[in-house]
Amino acid sequence: MAITAPATRPANPRFSSGPCAKPPVFTLDRLSDAALGRSHRAAIGKAKLKDAIENTREILGIPEGYKIGIVPASDTGAMEMAMWSLLGARKATMVAWESFGAGWVTDVVKQLKIDAEVKTADYGDIVDLASLDFNTDVVFTWNGTTSGVRVPNGDAIPADREGLTICDATSAAFAMDLPWDKLDVTTFSWQKVLGGEAAHGMIILSPRAVERLETYTPAWPLPKIFRMTKGGKLIDGIFRGETINTPSMLAVEDYLQALEWSKSIGGLKGLIARADANAGAIHAFCAAKPWIANLANDPATASNTSVCLKFTDDRITDGATFAKAVAKRMEAEGVALDIGAYRDAPAGLRIWCGGTVETSDIEAMLPWLEYAFETEIAAL
Numbered sequence: 001m002a003i004t005a006p007a008t009r010p011a012n013p014r015f016s017s018g019p020c021a022k023p024p025v026f027t028l029d030r031l032s033d034a035a036l037g038r039s040h041r042a043a044i045g046k047a048k049l050k051d052a053i054e055n056t057r058e059i060l061g062i063p064e065g066y067k068i069g070i071v072p073a074s075d076t077g078a079m080e081m082a083m084w085s086l087l088g089a090r091k092a093t094m095v096a097w098e099s100f101g102a103g104w105v106t107d108v109v110k111q112l113k114i115d116a117e118v119k120t121a122d123y124g125d126i127v128d129l130a131s132l133d134f135n136t137d138v139v140f141t142w143n144g145t146t147s148g149v150r151v152p153n154g155d156a157i158p159a160d161r162e163g164l165t166i167c168d169a170t171s172a173a174f175a176m177d178l179p180w181d182k183l184d185v186t187t188f189s190w191q192k193v194l195g196g197e198a199a200h201g202m203i204i205l206s207p208r209a210v211e212r213l214e215t216y217t218p219a220w221p222l223p224k225i226f227r228m229t230k231g232g233k234l235i236d237g238i239f240r241g242e243t244i245n246t247p248s249m250l251a252v253e254d255y256l257q258a259l260e261w262s263k264s265i266g267g268l269k270g271l272i273a274r275a276d277a278n279a280g281a282i283h284a285f286c287a288a289k290p291w292i293a294n295l296a297n298d299p300a301t302a303s304n305t306s307v308c309l310k311f312t313d314d315r316i317t318d319g320a321t322f323a324k325a326v327a328k329r330m331e332a333e334g335v336a337l338d339i340g341a342y343r344d345a346p347a348g349l350r351i352w353c354g355g356t357v358e359t360s361d362i363e364a365m366l367p368w369l370e371y372a373f374e375t376e377i378a379a380l
């Protein structure tokens with residue numbers, strides 16, 4: 001039987017899980033107000049950096065007492081700054097269920113070499129947060145970008161914990177409700193849910209995290225770009241936009257534009273609704289097709305941003321080659337770019353569903369997924 005290609009293509013085929021699609025209204029012209037060729041310490045630069053911090057606070061609903069900083073080196077920079085500055089004061093619990101969480105385990109166990117219990121789950125599953133000792137410092141990833149498995153809520157994190165919670169929320173912030181009272185350190189990058197640029201990371205500190213910073217000095221040396229205190233006091237300027245080193249004012253402008261767009265579509269609520277609708281369209285597609293399934297085993301943990309899929313058809317013998325062929329065919333057709341599973345993850349696809357992606361584009365892409373699947377099956 002001939003396999004017919006769908007009649008329409010998505011208007012935007014960008015479904016990469018980072019850098020993610022830019023907001024639908026994005027054009028380079030929107031960056032024309034960037035403070036280029038000026039010192040980031042001039043009034044205009046400082047005002048823009050402060051705006052980036054305050055708009056982040058407003059949209060994400062971050063409590064007033066929490067500090068928000070713009071730091072170097074994207075989410076990795078923010079997470080490593082947190083771990084190098086805060087860990088070692090007490091035992092740590094390192095939690096991982098995909099490759100980025102596993103990367104933080106390596107940092108702590110092999111590089112910092114601190115006393116840590118490691119709790120892991122396979123791709124598709126999650127570590128039960130209720131099983132953790134929150135009197136230790138717990139490091140975890142809210143949304144596992146490479147497995148599409150997320151923490152369903154923060155209920156298991158006790159309010160009276162003695163340890164700190166350090167959360168990599170890079171593919172969760174702006175797409176999921178984050179319980180700020182349960183998170184002592186939260187990090188993310190502009191390149192993820194808002195489709196910004198990758199240069200900078202954000203670090204959000206609870207009052208308890210600030211207290212730790214001011215009362216504990218790690219035994220190891222800290223490079224300048226990780227230092228958040230001076231003389232035992234928080235460097236407050238960092239959290240007003242006086243960055244440790246020079247930021248890209250073009251990336252700052254781009255982030256400010258993405259924040260403006262977020263407000264125009266209803267802020268966090270609007271962003272979550274868009275991600276939910278996108279992921280929901282894929283979930284419905286999988287439910288209707290016997291040959292594809294979500295990698296997340298428990299629907300309560302299925303991501304609404306990095307939706308990871310596996311092929312379940314038993315005619316497929318080499319899963320990795322098959323999935324790569326499907327992704328390549330969709331890329332060649334111009335209907336989906338960068339949707340192959342992450343290099344360390346099980347064979348399959350990963351389709352970004354964050355709020356910058358239009359549901360109409362997901363809906364236009366899915367018939368092409370079926371077309372690519374059928375075509376590759378026929379070629380086996």
Ligand SMILES: Cc1ncc(COP(=O)(O)O)c(C=O)c1O
Pocket residue numbers: 017018073074075076077100101141143144145146168170171189191198
């Ligand atoms: C969960 C998670 N942590 C960390 C990173 C690294 O982010 P970056 O490259 O922005 O530092 C990523 C990137 O995809 C991620 O998904």
